[in-house]
Amino acid sequence: MLRFWLVKLLRATVTLWLVVTSVFIVLRTSGDPVQSLLPPDATIEEIEQFREAWGLDRPLTEQYAKYVVNMATGDFGKSYRDGRQVTTIIAERVPWTLFLGLTAYAVAVLLGVPLGILAAIRRNTFVDRLIMSFAVFGFALPNFFFGILLILLFSLNLRMLPSSGTGTWMHVIMPAATLGLTTAGALARFTRSAMLDVLGKVYIRAAAAKGVSFAGRILRHALPNAAIPVVTVMGLNLGALLGGAIVVETVFAWPGVGRLLVSSVSSRDLAVVQALVLMIAATMVVANLTVDLLYGVLDPRIRVASKD
Amino acid sequence: MNDHPPGAVISLRDVSVSLPEGSDRKYAIRNVSFDLKAGEILCVVGESGSGKSVTAQAIMGLLPGNLRCESGSIQFAGRDLLRVDDTERRAITGRQIAMIFQEPTAALNPVFRVGDLVAETFRIHTKLSGTQIRQKVLDLFREVRLPEPERLYNNYPHQLSGGQCQRVMIATALALQPQVLIADEPTTALDVTTQAQILKLLLDLRRETGTSIIFITHDFGVVAELADRVAVMRHGEVVEIGTHQQVLQHPQHDYTKALIAAVPKLEAGAPRTFNGPAVLQATHIRKSFRSGGNFFSRGRSVDAVADVDVTLHRGETLGLVGESGSGKSTLAQCIIRLIDPNAGEINIDGVRFSDLDKKALRHARAKIQIVFQDPYSALDPRQKIGEAIAEGPMIHGMYGGEARTRARSLLKDVGLDPEAFDRYPHEFSGGQRQRICIARALALDPLLLIADEAVSALDVSIQAQILELLAKLQKERAFAMLFITHDLRVASKICDRIAVMRQGRIIEQATPADILLHPQQDYTRELLAAVPGAQHRESA
Numbered sequence: 120m121l122r123f124w125l126v127k128l129l130r131a132t133v134t135l136w137l138v139v140t141s142v143f144i145v146l147r148t149s150g151d152p153v154q155s156l157l158p159p160d161a162t163i164e165e166i167e168q169f170r171e172a173w174g175l176d177r178p179l180t181e182q183y184a185k186y187v188v189n190m191a192t193g194d195f196g197k198s199y200r201d202g203r204q205v206t207t208i209i210a211e212r213v214p215w216t217l218f219l220g221l222t223a224y225a226v227a228v229l230l231g232v233p234l235g236i237l238a239a240i241r242r243n244t245f246v247d248r249l250i251m252s253f254a255v256f257g258f259a260l261p262n263f264f265f266g267i268l269l270i271l272l273f274s275l276n277l278r279m280l281p282s283s284g285t286g287t288w289m290h291v292i293m294p295a296a297t298l299g300l301t302t303a304g305a306l307a308r309f310t311r312s313a314m315l316d317v318l319g320k321v322y323i324r325a326a327a328a329k330g331v332s333f334a335g336r337i338l339r340h341a342l343p344n345a346a347i348p349v350v351t352v353m354g355l356n357l358g359a360l361l362g363g364a365i366v367v368e369t370v371f372a373w374p375g376v377g378r379l380l381v382s383s384v385s386s387r388d389l390a391v392v393q394a395l396v397l398m399i400a401a402t403m404v405v406a407n408l409t410v411d412l413l414y415g416v417l418d419p420r421i422r423v424a425s426k427d
Numbered sequence: 428m429n430d431h432p433p434g435a436v437i438s439l440r441d442v443s444v445s446l447p448e449g450s451d452r453k454y455a456i457r458n459v460s461f462d463l464k465a466g467e468i469l470c471v472v473g474e475s476g477s478g479k480s481v482t483a484q485a486i487m488g489l490l491p492g493n494l495r496c497e498s499g500s501i502q503f504a505g506r507d508l509l510r511v512d513d514t515e516r517r518a519i520t521g522r523q524i525a526m527i528f529q530e531p532t533a534a535l536n537p538v539f540r541v542g543d544l545v546a547e548t549f550r551i552h553t554k555l556s557g558t559q560i561r562q563k564v565l566d567l568f569r570e571v572r573l574p575e576p577e578r579l580y581n582n583y584p585h586q587l588s589g590g591q592c593q594r595v596m597i598a599t600a601l602a603l604q605p606q607v608l609i610a611d612e613p614t615t616a617l618d619v620t621t622q623a624q625i626l627k628l629l630l631d632l633r634r635e636t637g638t639s640i641i642f643i644t645h646d647f648g649v650v651a652e653l654a655d656r657v658a659v660m661r662h663g664e665v666v667e668i669g670t671h672q673q674v675l676q677h678p679q680h681d682y683t684k685a686l687i688a689a690v691p692k693l694e695a696g697a698p699r700t701f702n703g704p705a706v707l708q709a710t711h712i713r714k715s716f717r718s719g720g721n722f723f724s725r726g727r728s729v730d731a732v733a734d735v736d737v738t739l740h741r742g743e744t745l746g747l748v749g750e751s752g753s754g755k756s757t758l759a760q761c762i763i764r765l766i767d768p769n770a771g772e773i774n775i776d777g778v779r780f781s782d783l784d785k786k787a788l789r790h791a792r793a794k795i796q797i798v799f800q801d802p803y804s805a806l807d808p809r810q811k812i813g814e815a816i817a818e819g820p821m822i823h824g825m826y827g828g829e830a831r832t833r834a835r836s837l838l839k840d841v842g843l844d845p846e847a848f849d850r851y852p853h854e855f856s857g858g859q860r861q862r863i864c865i866a867r868a869l870a871l872d873p874l875l876l877i878a879d880e881a882v883s884a885l886d887v888s889i890q891a892q893i894l895e896l897l898a899k900l901q902k903e904r905a906f907a908m909l910f911i912t913h914d915l916r917v918a919s920k921i922c923d924r925i926a927v928m929r930q931g932r933i934i935e936q937a938t939p940a941d942i943l944l945h946p947q948q949d950y951t952r953e954l955l956a957a958v959p960g961a962q963h964r965e966s967a
Contacts, residue, residue: 321533327489328528329548329599330521333513343538419538419583 216375226299235310257304354410442499542580648959746922813848
């Protein structure tokens, strides 16, 4: 079991290293930060001074080595823009994104999974078709567009909800709905097909033959089995929610890491971008590790076999 | 008419279940009537599609959503089971009428401990405490002869063998001492020795508890061992019903007679001799698999095939007989190098097969063809069957026109209409599909035909036809045949020699007559004794 986890951990480390490296390469080849950070009329001395201050005058290999060591030791450097510690800047934004992301995730799971189950139980009926139409609508619609539609309806026409910013609990409703409903659609579809697969199994009929009630068959016998594929999708979606936050935070002017990333990219604030990309990648990796762990909990065939 | 005769536990009267529109017939079962008497074992026999499982599902109230009970009544304990509400139904199913299923491993929920699965029945229907239930479950495990009940209680289904899983299912079914046990082909997926143990267990349980049993099977051998009375079903109707003696010894209906005649018997065919050169000569074949390995350790090695020699002459049939996991399919796959053996030499028609490189191997494989167990998954559903047959020769260089003409004549040879060339697999029955697979295999004029459980999935009457077809084609074309089967009855009928495999080794090899009359190994004797119907015939 310990070995199993060591292997997983090793793989996660390699993934993160690959991300760190590609971020480095992409950012260095996509333009000079000096041009976007300093005013166009900056003197050559000013430019040279700026380069020296941020180590941009050193050979690339040296920059890379220093960068990897710093990343590994948790030193993400200072923002090119205002000279503050990157970690401080990000730490201010993380709670906002977590708040939005987790609210959206709760919406997605609490809506998507039960609707998926309901659609499976009522397969090929009106209820099923209705739910699946909404699911397709949910994940086919780009979330920036969906967000704008919500603003149009609830802010401009009905004047019920604030269109952007933060302050009250009402501010979180539309961004969370935008982010959550698209994910709920995908989850509903997956839950439905996983449930249909399980409901056709002999052991569900065997449970009925024992006299297990309908609710017992669905909740106790089918759901734990259907959860195995659904959890994979839920894990991947957790990562995608953070990615989706970039767009939604911009649309609703939400002060989270997504918006920070967008503004840092446009101003070529390399230190911040690097740290943020690494953070998002780490979230994905952790989400995947969690899914692996949950597999073991959910499926005794994995748990018991790896004990042997 | 008395609807519920005295002594009957369950009475079915004119039960009809309709099929959804667009099916090949209107009714799944039609006017089915029979009684199950207290303490008796009633065997319901029939081929696939005869409606025997639907009958069981109708009694249990487990009919799939698209099937509806049209008319009739099922009397049980003063009630009509077709007219009880859900609450009443749940009080009956599992408590008074219980059921076990064909595939024991699939019938146990993989995320539950087996002990908890049995305990659930008590939790639903009784008010016993947790400790009392645990004790009851352990007692049941002992009753169904499960080894080490305490340890097994906490195991998951995947840690148990198929036979053990079926014992757990039986324990679940017997938990509340039901009056009726419905067993839907409970031994079909099991090895013969395991099957014999489960049948004995059911007989013992009937004697000890007096439970009435409806036993659904397609196997007359099983019927002979178990039944007090027999009901024969065909196309959804009961065509004959009577005592064991009446139906097996003096069948009235032509269909029953045909079914009984088709049951393969443990009899050796006429001996043939083969002096020609060997088509296949495989020596010291060895193949091991690693299991339980990971990134850091290599796991332990299991010998799937251990030092096996096989020789096969032109026109000869060698039967590889053994239980699941004995290595018979692995051996066949090694011989044609679908998997590469760890060691050993394979000569096919004088070519050292074991040394060929990939390209040469692809070319040489034309001489060896396989017919698989499941004719449903062995054909591409989107390919016309004629094209499927012509494809092989075309790959190996034959012109399209010639290959297609040949495919038509092969269709005729396997007993199908040459005009069927342009039809798709779904338009054919299982037996017809197996004929198509045979035609496809023979299209390349193979020297060696491997039949991997090629008749195991077929009904007995179809099985007999396919065996006859294979024998006839072999006589005409003189190919050698490696016939893999778990069924000694089938092997004895078609093979010139039988090799009994166990744990990767051939433990005994002889003519069918010698294997049947003078088996040398204890294991072979065990296999023979386990063949359903064997004891019955000896005593008859």
